[in-house]
Amino acid sequence: MPDNEADTCRKYIVPKLQAAGWEKEPCEIAEQRYITPGRIIPVGRKHLRKPGKKVDYILRYRRGFALAVVEAKARYKTADAGVQQAKDYAELLQVRFAYASNGREIIEIDMTTGEERLVGDFPTPQVLWERYRKFHGIASDSIADQILTPFHFQLAREPRYYQEIAIHLAVQSILTGSPRALLTLATGAGKSYIAFQICWKLAHAGWNRRGDGKRPRILYLADRNVLADKPKDDEFLPFGDARWKIENGTANLAREMYFAIYQALCGDASRPALYEKYPRDFFDLIIVDECHRGSARARGHWRAILDHFQPVVKLGMTATPKREDNIDTYAYFGNPIYTYPLKQGIDDGFLAPYCLHRVVTSYDAAGWRPSKDELDRYGRPIPDDEYQTPDFERTVALRARTEAIAKHLTGFLKSSDRFGKTIVFCVDQEHASEMRRALGNCNSDLVKLDRNYVVRITSEEDEIGKGHLDRFSDVESTSPIIATTSQMLSTGIDVPTCKNVVLVRVVNSMSEFKQIIGRGTRVREDRGKAWFNIIDYAGSANRKFADPDFDGEPELLTQEQIDDAGNVVAPPAPPIAERMDAGVLMMSAHGDATTMTVIAR
Numbered sequence: 001m002p003d004n005e006a007d008t009c010r011k012y013i014v015p016k017l018q019a020a021g022w023e024k025e026p027c028e029i030a031e032q033r034y035i036t037p038g039r040i041i042p043v044g045r046k047h048l049r050k051p052g053k054k055v056d057y058i059l060r061y062r063r064g065f066a067l068a069v070v071e072a073k074a075r076y077k078t079a080d081a082g083v084q085q086a087k088d089y090a091e092l093l094q095v096r097f098a099y100a101s102n103g104r105e106i107i108e109i110d111m112t113t114g115e116e117r118l119v120g121d122f123p124t125p126q127v128l129w130e131r132y133r134k135f136h137g138i139a140s141d142s143i144a145d146q147i148l149t150p151f152h153f154q155l156a157r158e159p160r161y162y163q164e165i166a167i168h169l170a171v172q173s174i175l176t177g178s179p180r181a182l183l184t185l186a187t188g189a190g191k192s193y194i195a196f197q198i199c200w201k202l203a204h205a206g207w208n209r210r211g212d213g214k215r216p217r218i219l220y221l222a223d224r225n226v227l228a229d230k231p232k233d234d235e236f237l238p239f240g241d242a243r244w245k246i247e248n249g250t251a252n253l254a255r256e257m258y259f260a261i262y263q264a265l266c267g268d269a270s271r272p273a274l275y276e277k278y279p280r281d282f283f284d285l286i287i288v289d290e291c292h293r294g295s296a297r298a299r300g301h302w303r304a305i306l307d308h309f310q311p312v313v314k315l316g317m318t319a320t321p322k323r324e325d326n327i328d329t330y331a332y333f334g335n336p337i338y339t340y341p342l343k344q345g346i347d348d349g350f351l352a353p354y355c356l357h358r359v360v361t362s363y364d365a366a367g368w369r370p371s372k373d374e375l376d377r378y379g380r381p382i383p384d385d386e387y388q389t390p391d392f393e394r395t396v397a398l399r400a401r402t403e404a405i406a407k408h409l410t411g412f413l414k415s416s417d418r419f420g421k422t423i424v425f426c427v428d429q430e431h432a433s434e435m436r437r438a439l440g441n442c443n444s445d446l447v448k449l450d451r452n453y454v455v456r457i458t459s460e461e462d463e464i465g466k467g468h469l470d471r472f473s474d475v476e477s478t479s480p481i482i483a484t485t486s487q488m489l490s491t492g493i494d495v496p497t498c499k500n501v502v503l504v505r506v507v508n509s510m511s512e513f514k515q516i517i518g519r520g521t522r523v524r525e526d527r528g529k530a531w532f533n534i535i536d537y538a539g540s541a542n543r544k545f546a547d548p549d550f551d552g553e554p555e556l557l558t559q560e561q562i563d564d565a566g567n568v569v570a571p572p573a574p575p576i577a578e579r580m581d582a583g584v585l586m587m588s589a590h591g592d593a594t595t596m597t598v599i600a601r
Helices: 005-019 079-093 125-136 141-147 161-175 191-205 225-233 237-242 303-308 324-333 342-348 362-366 399-415 429-442 459-473 510-520 540-545
Strands: 028-034 040-043 046-049 054-062 065-072 097-101 106-110 116-119 180-185 218-222 243-245 257-261 285-289 313-318 338-340 354-360 421-425 454-456 482-485 498-503 532-536 556-562 568-570 578-580 583-590 593-599
Touching (some): 005 028, 005 054, 005 097, 054 079, 065 125, 079 161, 141 161, 141 191, 161 180, 161 313, 180 191, 180 324, 191 218, 191 313, 218 225, 225 243, 225 257, 237 243, 342 510, 354 399, 362 556, 399 429, 399 498, 399 532, 421 429, 429 482, 454 459, 459 482, 532 540
Parallel strands (some): 065 097, 218 285, 285 313, 421 482, 421 498, 498 532
Antiparallel strands (some): 040 046, 106 116, 556 568, 578 583
């Protein structure tokens, strides 16, 4: 029998890689390496996974620093049969060199020039490293050594492939003198983890703007305490006592890794700006988390902080691609040096897909007009007019609509999972309070057992709300289950087990919509969370998914109409099909059985 692919690898390809020196430390050959886990497909209450992407060989100059990929084919095939796969993997991993080999021939593809050529042997690690340096203009040996500074590998896991790319590109941008850089990665992609690894590499490379070999002083800047506290206490824990949070009007100049929110640094009528107590060149690097939130806005109050610290390298991180509502962010930081979109994350299987359930109340379907002398929930007369979805809870507070939604949502949870963590986005804090009460009444059997089954989490709750949020975010906690909110949970809050994102208010901003959807995109299969639902009572999702710039379609789509009592009066539309390369895969679940039908295009 002719040599199959495994025989070809063992007898011919691996020996040639070894002869070139790729197995000599500190270089390494990563063999048969899965780089993605495979897209998640919801099936009833369960799920399947498509096969993940597996690379035959990744050639690393140092651990965590890939230079090339190799696609192997059986000896009886041509080497050319592996060229396209090699190109695809090289493009995904953003390495410059790709090789296809059948053990007899070796084809080298230079991804930057597009040139393909036959070579007699695999190049040595040093040859590829020098070619890499020449292409990127890295003439300095000291900068080259700093780029190769290893990750912090003592954390729970090694970086995913896209995280490696983002870390290396950011570090290389900083080391080669770029004053500003931007990373755009979908919510749930691990921006805090990426930020930590960037800081760790720079600190242990001995980089700073002064060039004296001392560790840099870095500021991690956010707009909410939870967005600064969680990275400080979790991902950045290996920095130990070097960490310091700037708060309470105290300026500490003796640490290396600082965390702060804009509000603590800015002044007001009662106190001077705290950032002015730090010299303009005190920091070497400022990382701006969720930078679309306003720090880059030219006339914004927070922009003064970034303007004060000069010359300091600024790295922005955001989950929102360029749009009209965040144009200032991209004008300030420039085009992203790396983008990992939501669609890619879902296709790879690192992020959770979602099913969209559009629910139309009788009030939203036909509009609503008050009867004579009708009062709102505050006892105020309602002006005679025709009211539509954008008016509800803004112009007119309509308790009956809130109660109808609460009843329907309760029925949805009873038919799926009453203990699946759920975030309900309301119009304002008062509406969130009204929705909490309505949901509590509809779920009184569970509230009787756990008074925190339904809670409101808004800024008004202060420390009580923070306690609710901590427990809601904790994967180990079974309470609270439902959280009503207005703005507070729309960005930066990590709730890995969130199974339902509920929209009761109109969301006009695509940036905000993506942030809201991101509350459900994290995967925790060990906790039964592989995908999530979007239950849309305001029509926001339909409009956003129709936008050509939206980069992730729902897995399933249903639509139904409910009456004033929250009962379904129009049956749900049939689900859309899961599109596959070979055709269309239709899935349905009947008890424990799953039916799968493939329909050709």
